[in-house]
Amino acid sequence: MADQLTFPIIDVSEIDNPDRQLAIAKEVTAACQKWGFLLIKGHPIPSSDIDALFSLSKAFFDLAEDQKEPWPINRQSIGYVGSLKDRARDDKMSMWFGGLPGSLDDKEALPPFWRAHSEKVEAFKHQCHSLVVKLLVAFAIAMDLPDRNFFADAHGEHVGDGNSLRMLMYPARNEPPDTTGSRMQPHTDSGSVTLLFQQAAGLEVLGPAGEWVKAPCIKDCILINIGDALSFWSGTQLKATLHRVTFDGLPFNQERQSMAYFGKANPDTVLQPVLPGKAMEKYMTNGLEVQPGITVGELSEMIMTSIYGSSVSTKPQQVAV
Ligand SMILES: O=C(O)CCC(=O)C(=O)O
Ligand SMILES: [Fe+2]
Numbered sequence: 001m002a003d004q005l006t007f008p009i010i011d012v013s014e015i016d017n018p019d020r021q022l023a024i025a026k027e028v029t030a031a032c033q034k035w036g037f038l039l040i041k042g043h044p045i046p047s048s049d050i051d052a053l054f055s056l057s058k059a060f061f062d063l064a065e066d067q068k069e070p071w072p073i074n075r076q077s078i079g080y081v082g083s084l085k086d087r088a089r090d091d092k093m094s095m096w097f098g099g100l101p102g103s104l105d106d107k108e109a110l111p112p113f114w115r116a117h118s119e120k121v122e123a124f125k126h127q128c129h130s131l132v133v134k135l136l137v138a139f140a141i142a143m144d145l146p147d148r149n150f151f152a153d154a155h156g157e158h159v160g161d162g163n164s165l166r167m168l169m170y171p172a173r174n175e176p177p178d179t180t181g182s183r184m185q186p187h188t189d190s191g192s193v194t195l196l197f198q199q200a201a202g203l204e205v206l207g208p209a210g211e212w213v214k215a216p217c218i219k220d221c222i223l224i225n226i227g228d229a230l231s232f233w234s235g236t237q238l239k240a241t242l243h244r245v246t247f248d249g250l251p252f253n254q255e256r257q258s259m260a261y262f263g264k265a266n267p268d269t270v271l272q273p274v275l276p277g278k279a280m281e282k283y284m285t286n287g288l289e290v291q292p293g294i295t296v297g298e299l300s301e302m303i304m305t306s307i308y309g310s311s312v313s314t315k316p317q318q319v320a321v
Pocket of ligand 2: 055187188189
């Protein structure tokens with residue numbers, strides 16, 4: 001058994017084996033209770049698919065800005081956000097692939113580079129969704145909920161606004177950018193489960209002892225973390241943990257690529273916390289208190305409004321920190 005301050009790394013290769021399922025579900029859930037983060041190995045997404053997308057992502061981000069900037073992130077969370085161009089002026093670039101399956105057929109929304117690759121991206125999102133569902137089943141099993149599909153059933157892939165894949169590039173520079181900014185501001189994710197694919201270390205996670213801890217980057221492992229909606233819904237049994245990328249953890253002259261898949265519950269899902277037996281403390285996110293009975297759609301609207309203000313028309317659906 002790992003000691004309390006060792007970053008959890010869990011082998012999930014036998015998660016579908018009925019003899020091993022409960023034990024693995026408990027390990028994964030315990031890590032999400034303590035850390036809100038873990039690395040999984042033995043997952044079902046082929047490394048060749050991950051590598052292929054990382055290569056495409058690198059080729060895209062290396063293009064001149066005029067091949068990317070004319071396709072800014074839209075209401076469906078499809079499009080590009082350039083470096084130093086987001087609210088926090090972070091030195092990172094993002095390419096978002098949001099929306100329901102099939103939404104990437106709208107080629108106009110995509111920078112031309114991606115138009116020949118949209119099926120590959122859709123297929124990857126589908127694999128990510130299946131893995132998120134497996135994890136959601138594991139949480140319900142470990143929490144001994146009467147229905148093991150309790151969380152999973154609220155995550156229909158073809159319902160609501162869809163789920164987002166975000167490709168990220170933290171560029172290497174010859175000199176530090178002339179801002180006091182960061183690489184990525186500390187934040188929690190807003191949805192249910194995030195799968196994070198990393199090509200290099202650099203992400204820091206607020207560990208259980210209240211100290212920033214460097215998340216390990218291990219070949220063929222996926223980093224998993226819990227978002228606010230599922231944390232609240234689980235009665236805070238599962239933690240939504242702050243994470244960030246800084247210039248100390250990732251110096252200006254080092255490049256880093258990552259990809260985050262944000263698994264969200266369907267917007268009409270009512271978040272009535274599954275209470276672990278004791279009264280739940282106030283749940284705060286982005287300085288806002290979340291009240292039981294809120295829907296996933298209302299929660300994400302509330303978070304987006306606190307971040308972007310009240311002009312709904314220009315806000316993407318996903319928190320674009
Ligand atoms: O690049 C990373 O490792 C972090 C990405 C992240 O936290 C996010 O996109 O929400
Ligand atoms: Fe995040």
